[in-house]
Amino acid sequence: MRQLRRLGKLAWALLRELADESAYQRRLEATGRPDSAEEWRRFTEERYQARSTQPKCC
Amino acid sequence: MKLLRTFFWAAVAFAAAACLGGIALFHGERVNSVWLVVAAGCAYAAGYRFYGKFIAARVLALNDLRATPAERLRNGQDFEPTNKWILFGHHFAAIAGPGPLVGPVLAAQFGYLPGTLWIVIGAVLGGAVQDFIILFASMRRDGKSLGQMAREEIGKAGGFAALVTVLLIMVIMLAVMALVVVNALRGSPWGTFTIAATMPIAVFMGVYLRYWRPGKVLECSAIGSALLIAAIFGGRAVAVSPSLAPWFTLSAMVLAWALIVYGFLASALPVWLLLAPRGYLSTFVKLGVILMLAVGILLVRPQLQLPAFTRFVDGTGPIFAGKIFPFCFITIACGAVSGFHSLIASGTTPKMIAREGHALPVGYGAMLAESFVAIMAMIAACTLQPGVYFAVNAPAGVLGAAPEAAAATISSWGFPVSAAGMADLARDAGEQTLFARTGGAPSLALGMARIFAGGTPFGAGGRAVIGFWYHFAIMFEALFILTLIDAGTRVGRFMLQDLMGHAWEPLGRTSWMPGVIGVSAAIVAAWGFLLIQGVRDPLGGINSLWPLFGIANQLLAAIALCLATTILIKMHGLKYVWITCAPLGWLVTVTFTAAWQKIFSPTPAIGFLAQAAQLDASLRAGTAIGPDGTVHTLILNARLDAVVCGILLLLVTAILLDSLRVWVGILRGVREARLRESPFVASRLRAEEL
Numbered sequence: 200m201r202q203l204r205r206l207g208k209l210a211w212a213l214l215r216e217l218a219d220e221s222a223y224q225r226r227l228e229a230t231g232r233p234d235s236a237e238e239w240r241r242f243t244e245e246r247y248q249a250r251s252t253q254p255k256c257c
Numbered sequence: 258m259k260l261l262r263t264f265f266w267a268a269v270a271f272a273a274a275a276c277l278g279g280i281a282l283f284h285g286e287r288v289n290s291v292w293l294v295v296a297a298g299c300a301y302a303a304g305y306r307f308y309g310k311f312i313a314a315r316v317l318a319l320n321d322l323r324a325t326p327a328e329r330l331r332n333g334q335d336f337e338p339t340n341k342w343i344l345f346g347h348h349f350a351a352i353a354g355p356g357p358l359v360g361p362v363l364a365a366q367f368g369y370l371p372g373t374l375w376i377v378i379g380a381v382l383g384g385a386v387q388d389f390i391i392l393f394a395s396m397r398r399d400g401k402s403l404g405q406m407a408r409e410e411i412g413k414a415g416g417f418a419a420l421v422t423v424l425l426i427m428v429i430m431l432a433v434m435a436l437v438v439v440n441a442l443r444g445s446p447w448g449t450f451t452i453a454a455t456m457p458i459a460v461f462m463g464v465y466l467r468y469w470r471p472g473k474v475l476e477c478s479a480i481g482s483a484l485l486i487a488a489i490f491g492g493r494a495v496a497v498s499p500s501l502a503p504w505f506t507l508s509a510m511v512l513a514w515a516l517i518v519y520g521f522l523a524s525a526l527p528v529w530l531l532l533a534p535r536g537y538l539s540t541f542v543k544l545g546v547i548l549m550l551a552v553g554i555l556l557v558r559p560q561l562q563l564p565a566f567t568r569f570v571d572g573t574g575p576i577f578a579g580k581i582f583p584f585c586f587i588t589i590a591c592g593a594v595s596g597f598h599s600l601i602a603s604g605t606t607p608k609m610i611a612r613e614g615h616a617l618p619v620g621y622g623a624m625l626a627e628s629f630v631a632i633m634a635m636i637a638a639c640t641l642q643p644g645v646y647f648a649v650n651a652p653a654g655v656l657g658a659a660p661e662a663a664a665a666t667i668s669s670w671g672f673p674v675s676a677a678g679m680a681d682l683a684r685d686a687g688e689q690t691l692f693a694r695t696g697g698a699p700s701l702a703l704g705m706a707r708i709f710a711g712g713t714p715f716g717a718g719g720r721a722v723i724g725f726w727y728h729f730a731i732m733f734e735a736l737f738i739l740t741l742i743d744a745g746t747r748v749g750r751f752m753l754q755d756l757m758g759h760a761w762e763p764l765g766r767t768s769w770m771p772g773v774i775g776v777s778a779a780i781v782a783a784w785g786f787l788l789i790q791g792v793r794d795p796l797g798g799i800n801s802l803w804p805l806f807g808i809a810n811q812l813l814a815a816i817a818l819c820l821a822t823t824i825l826i827k828m829h830g831l832k833y834v835w836i837t838c839a840p841l842g843w844l845v846t847v848t849f850t851a852a853w854q855k856i857f858s859p860t861p862a863i864g865f866l867a868q869a870a871q872l873d874a875s876l877r878a879g880t881a882i883g884p885d886g887t888v889h890t891l892i893l894n895a896r897l898d899a900v901v902c903g904i905l906l907l908l909v910t911a912i913l914l915d916s917l918r919v920w921v922g923i924l925r926g927v928r929e930a931r932l933r934e935s936p937f938v939a940s941r942l943r944a945e946e947l
Contacts, residue, residue, distance in 0.1 A: 213346040217540050218474035222334055229333035239471035240529075247528040249335065252751045254423070254600045255744045257356040257430050257591055257810065 219246060266306060273299035277377070280565070281370060288561045290554055290636040293369070297377050297632045301625040304381035309621040312386065316825065316833045317393050319613040324940040326399045327609050336400070338611035338942055341618055348606045349623040350540050352388070352598050353547065355738050356591030356810075357631035359437055362638040362697035362704075363803060364588040365646065366576045369639040370565040371585045373632065379586075379593025380628030383840035387814055389620035390821040390837065391599045395607035396616060397934040403603045403817060407912075409933045410823050415915045418908045419816050420756065423600065425905060426809040427749045428780070430597075431520070432787030433806040434738045436798050439512045439788070440696035441735060446505035447496035447687045447728050449512070452735045453505070454488035455535070456519075462534035474537055481538045482545075485736075489728050496687055506689075509792045516742065517785040523743030524750055524777045532743050539740040546733045550633050553708040563639040563646060568670065575651035575670075576695070577800045578862035583851040586843075587807030592631020594840060596813025598624065611942060637704030638697075644674025645682065645691075649700040652797030653693040663692050687724035695797035702730035749780040790894040793887065801865070801898055804855055808902065811848045812909045815841060819916040826920050827930045845913065852906050856899045865899035 215221045223242050232238055276296030280288055313319050330336040339347070364372040395401055401409075404423070408416025442448045462481045470476060495501045507515070523531055572580035577588065591597070602620060610616055638646065647667045648656070656663035660676035667674050683691045686706070691699065706726035751767065753776050758765015764772045791798025818841035825833050858864030861871040869892045875881040881888045922928030 209340070209342050212340065213343045214475055214541070216339070216343050216347055217350060217544075218478065218537060220472065220474055222337070223472055225333040225337060234472065236468070236471040240467065243466075243529055243533065246334065247533050250605075251528055251532065251744065251747045253604045254427065254597065254748045255741050256352045256354045256597045256601050257434070257595070257741065257806075 219243075222246065266303070269299050269306075270303045273303050277374070280373065288369075288565075289558055290561055290640065291558050293373055293561075293632055293636055294554065297373075297629055300377045300381060301629065304385070305617075305621060305625060308381065309385065309389065309617055312389065312621075312836060313614070313617040316829070316836060317390070317616075319393070319616060321612045321614045322940055323613055324938040324942070325396055325610045325613060326607065326935070327611055328940060328942050329935075329938055330399065330608075335605065336608045339609040341611065341615040344606065344609050344611075344615065344619050345623055345626075346544075347609070348601070348619050349626050350544060351601045351605065352591075352595075352623060353543060353627050353630055354591065354597075354741060355434060355437065355734060356595065356597075357627055358634045358701055358734065359697040360589040360803075360807070361592055361631045361635040362701045363576055363650070363799070364585050365563055365635060365638045366567060366569050366574045366650070367581050367585055368564050368566040368570070369561050369635060371570070371581055372589055372635055375586055375589055376592045376628055376631045376635065379589075379840075380624055380631075383814075383843070384592075384594040384598070384628065385621040385624035386836060386840060387594060387596075387817050387821065388598045388602045388624045389616060390824070391817050392602040392607055392610075392620035393613075393616050394821065394824050395603035396610055396613065397932075399935050400608040401603065403599050403820065406603065406933075407816065407820050410820060410827070411912070411919055412915055415816075415819075415912050418912045418915075420752065422809075422813060422816060422905065422908045422912075424749065424752045424756070425901065425908075426596070426806075426813055427745055427752070428783045429787065429802070429806050429809050429901070431742055431745045431749070431784035432791065433799075433802040434741055435513070435516045435520075435784065435788045436791040436802060437696040437698050438516065438735050438738050438742075439509050439792060440694060440797070440799070441698040441702070441731055442507070442512055443509040444506055444689050445496075445731075446502040447492040447724075448731045448735070449492075449505040449507055450495040450501075451485075451488045451492040451728055451732045452739070454491065455485065455538075455732070455736055455739070456531070458484045458488065459531050459535040459538065462538065463530040466534060467529055477534070478537050478541050481534065482542065485538070485542070485732065486729075489725060489732060492728055493687060493724065510789075513785075513788050513792045517781055517788065519739075520742050520746045520785070521777060521781045524746040524781070525774065528747075532740075532747070535736075535740050536744065539737040542733055543737050546730075547630055547633075550637070550705060550708065551629075553705075553711070554633060554636055557708050557711040559636070559640040559708060559711070561636070561639040562642050564643070567643070572860075572863070575647060575655040577804060578860065579804065579851070579854065583847040583854070584804065586847045587804055587811055587851045589631065590807050590810040590814075592628050592634070594811065594814050594844060596810050596815070596817055598627075599813065599817035612940070634701060637701055637708060640704050640707060641700060642674065643672040644668065645679070645703070646700055647672055648674050648679055649691050649694050649703065650697065651693065652695050652795070652800070654795035654797065656693055660690070660692055685723040686727040688727075693797070695799045697799075698731065698734045702727050702734065705730040746777065746780055746784070749784075750777045753780060790890075790897075793890060794894070795882070795891075796862070800862070801895075804851060805898060805902060808848050808852050808855065809905055811844050812905055815844045815848065815909055816912050818844065819912055823916055823919055824932065826923055827932050831924065848909075849906065852902050856902050865895045865902065869895035869899075 280292050327336050327338040404419045407419045462477050465477050570581040656666050664674050664676040706723050709726040710722045791802050818837050822837040859867050861868040872892045876888050923930045
């Protein structure tokens with residue numbers, strides 16, 4: 200049961216990482232700024248800008 | 258305990274050998290797909306445990322005491338130490354594209370055995386090794402890209418050639434993937450509506466995330482996924498509506514132009530509006546469907562209907578022409594060895610590795626998982642009746658336009674199929690016809706639909722649910738191919754701007770709108786030209802474009818392996834050079850042979866120049882099929898394909914010669930064997946931070 204719970208936690212953490220939610224959380228912690236629509240926009244603009252220069256795999 | 262472990266690994270190795278031997282030697286009767294699953298699973302486990310760990314410990318000497326760039330350069334965003342299993346999933350999601358799904362389906366024309374063996378052996382000894390070593394190299398160099406590393410370790414000429422090669426490959430890849438979508442959607446109102454609906458869904462998600470619920474990506478993706486399912490049901494309603502169906506029943510040419518316009522707009526629109534939400538949705542749908550397919554295969558355990566070998570190993574295949582060697586090995590790239598992975602392994606992933614030891618499960622392990630996706634695609638394709646498989650995948654130019662004539666042609670190959678049976682199947686799938694739906698996507702969707710329908714409680718509904726699952730699979734394939742097209746066009750634009758900026762500085766500026774629009778148009782025009790050429794091709798386009806893509810992708814792998822070999826020579830001299838030289842030698846042999854045949858083969862179905870000469874002769878003799886203008890275009894296209902293939906060969910030859918010069922110099926002691934690694938810094942990362 201504990202193993203299953205651990206697996207579930209890992210899967211959830213992976214989904215949050217793929218969704219950039221963890222990265223956003225880390226940014227808030229690093230900068231000390233509160234969560235806001237403006238902050239999310241700033242975060243995504245930087246992140247998408249960096250990501251859109253990297254090739255996607257076939 | 259040690260004895261038990263030895264016994265366990267001996268059993269795994271024995272199971273791998275027995276299953277691979279079983280499917281290779283006893284292929285007179287029908288084989289259950291479980292044999293392939295066990296053979297692949299055990300071969301991957303043994304390869305990881307022995308070969309992967311050997312490379313990690315002895316060759317690369319991964320050191321967990323050495324701080325990785327994620328720790329040293331930690332900034333909470335790109336550089337962030339990440340749990341190894343999360344990073345494994347992240348890396349797998351990045352490398353898993355449509356390639357490992359489509360390639361094996363096309364290569365199944367040789368039978369299930371050649372492709373399966375290449376997928377398993379190629380991944381364990383080649384693909385995973387390439388991904389792992391490039392990831393290691395980038396991790397030791399602060400997350401530098403393949404091009405930067407090639408420039409530093411090999412030389413400026415090698416770095417420049419790598420950049421040009423990547424750009425060319427990107428253009429070919431975008432064209433061939435767009436052609437797969439066009440062939441899957443032409444004449445299909447259900448499929449076209451479903452895919453068209455993904456665009457407003459993505460825009461809705463973009464607006465939702467930016468203005469209504471900023472940051473709630475998972476919540477928004479769940480809503481988007483529900484809307485996607487609703488779009489599939491909506492597509493069914495559209496397909497049976499006499500007034501709506503004609504709006505969504507489009508020809509291949511109209512679909513191709515729609516994709517070209519879409520590609521241009523997507524590369525110019527703000528990323529948050531379309532690209533990013535589509536990317537999230539595509540990633541989650543992709544992972545979910547791959548998981549569903551794995552569970553479905555284990556639950557249904559379907560029998561393989563295709564034989565181990567077909568008569569087309571002799572090179573007369575209707576899907577693509579050419580013998581098993583070299584064409585099987587370039588048709589399947591992403592599931593076995595893919596050069597594109599080296600771009601991902603030197604991109605985001607090396608910046609997130611917490612401990613050096615994690616490079617093994619992430620680099621080597623994720624490639625094995627990708628290879629398993631290719632095995633599942635092979636199983637899905639091979640569960641179709643051979644006659645059905647060839648009816649769907651062979652082009653109209655080979656089969657003939659009339660269903661009866663097409664069925665008779667396929668039956669004459671020894672794979673019985675009837676026009677009435679195909680019409681029933683098309684009705685079940687909600688399509689007007691399933692003849693000559695080249696590109697691999699429709700046959701994969703049919704195979705997946707059968708597995709999904711058989712593995713769910715609704716399986717009893719059988720034929721009634723096939724249509725839903727077929728279009729679910731088409732939606733899944735088209736969704737992430739479109740993601741690849743919009744993101745790829747944008748990346749291509751950045752690469753071309755980077756190159757052109759050397760010639761005229763303003764063109765290199767990503768904020769200068771005339772430059773952005775002009776270069777975007779140039780990239781779209783390049784892949785759009787190849788796409789239109791594929792649509793016009795009477796042999797379906799896949800015959801010429803997929804091998805070109807395979808050759809390009811494997812040549813990129815050769816570049817990555819040249820870099821990996823250079824690094825191994827600098828680290829150990831000749832001692833471990835065989836690890837990268839064996840797959841490099843194989844890839845160079847395969848790709849150079851394939852490229853040579855594609856350019857110079859006297860058989861018009863294979864050689865571009867022979868094809869052009871044949872068309873030219875038919876034009877002069879007045880026996881050409883189709884208007885003169887079209888034939889002139891086909892001649893020009895064939896010659897252009899030959900030139901592109903030749904340029905790729907020259908570029909890779911230049912990199913190979915440059916690498917050889919460096920290797921000989923180092924081994925003779927006349928060239929410095931200095932590795933450009935970042936200096937050692939002791940790790941201070943605590944266990945609870947991993």
